[in-house]
Amino acid sequence: MTQRKLVITQNIQSDLFEKIKEIIPNWEIIVGKDPEIWKEHLYSAEIIVGWKKEVKDYCIDQESKLQWIQSWSAGVNSYPLKEMKEKNITLTTASGVHAYPISETIFTLMLALTRKIHTYVRNQLTKTWHHANLSLEIHGKTIGIIGVGAIGKETAKIAKAFGMKVIGIRHSDNKEEFFDEMYTSEYLNTILPQCDYVIVTTPLTNDTYYMFGEKQFQLMKETAFFINIGRGEIVVEKDLIKALENKEIAGAGLDVFEKEPLSEQSPLWDYENVIITPHTAGSTEHYESRVIEDIFIPNLKHYLQDRTPNFNIVNYEKGY
CATH class of the missing domain: 3.40.50.720 (NAD(P)-binding Rossmann-like Domain)
Structure with missing residues (x-):
């Protein structure tokens, strides 16, 4: 045998x-x-x-x-x-397997952008003592989690420790622990104007390909932050760049991109309100x-x- x-x-x-x-x-x-x-x-x-x-x-x-x-x-x-x-x-x-490290990365990006840690790191390199107009805090804000799998659920659990309102988007609108509201993906555009943070954790499928484009960024608050740790192709990257350039959103934390490694010519490297990580959110x-x-x-x-x-x-x- x-x-x-x-x-x-x-x-x-x-x-x-x-x-x-x-x-x-x-x-x-x-x-x-x-x-x-x-x-x-x-x-x-x-x-x-x-x-x-x-x-x-x-x-x-x-x-x-x-x-x-x-x-x-x-x-x-x-x-x-x-x-x-x-x-x-x-x-x-x-x-x-990724629930803990990626949820930690999500909140690292959210907190860094909110409390301007990325700005202060840049200032430290040039020995610049400057307030950077720091004013925002994360407590009590609304977070929209696009993709309610293990990562999304762990992120929602942590968000509750900050007293945040948590909205979830997935194929099913069944109730989920730590989520205040659950919607199916057809309601994405409805919930975006409510969110102070939009977190993409969904896998890349035919349904999620280019889920975020010009319209979605225009629907977001000008004060909102966009975090993508899902897959780069979920986002129309040129539309994200346009939204950042036009100040339609406050900033972004990006671990994934349409083409990886991210080209040295990409303007995303140069925006002060963008934090880039090299597809390492799940490393542990x-x-x-x-x-x-x-x-x-x-x-x-x-x-x-x-x-x-x-x-x-x-x-x-x-x-x-």
Whole structure:
């Protein structure tokens, strides 16, 4: 009987490897970030943890034994979803692993823009002692969270500690803890004029592509801040630049962009009311253990029983 095989295209700690080995002692487990370690094993792997372009070449574009891919990231918009659906390959995401680090980044950006920390850092570089007309505070303001998944929920929880009014936008308007109001996405333009902070945490899908453009920025308050940690293509970047140039919004905190790395020629680098981070909002010391222990191992146990994982399964029709 052919030995079943798991390929993990990342380096993982030895204790995490041993925990997996305990569950599947008779499987061959290939682990490592170097493609030379796992490339020749892809076509015969039943499960792959982590997406690499070679997976498409060896497992999607031709026949293979692949049954399930566990993504190393929450977003799967770059995956060949149509082809994977046709081959009946199950795809699960790392949704949930980012809730703490990204919600921390969101509030870092919100507080920095509100309390002008970014301005003071620039002043420090030139040894300039200046008040910078600091006046705003975050307490009691209204925050609109576009995308109410694990990140959005954790952000709402933190917002309540600041006494904020929290409005959520997602496909369902069902009530959610820590949210004062919930709406479906068709009401986006209705809630934007109410928000002092607009936070984009939604995944990139056909429905969210270019969700924010000229009209949406014009509907926002001139005093509102825009934060995007979702995906760059959710925003029409030239329209965001125009809104900043025309002072239609007060500023922006941006971790994602239409094209990455962000071009050195982009005017976004030069705006004093913009804070840029290089798609690092989800980085954390606990990333590896959360993906393996909190998501993959529970799913693996269920897969061994029922031939399918039981959570974070991608709906190919919705794209997430």
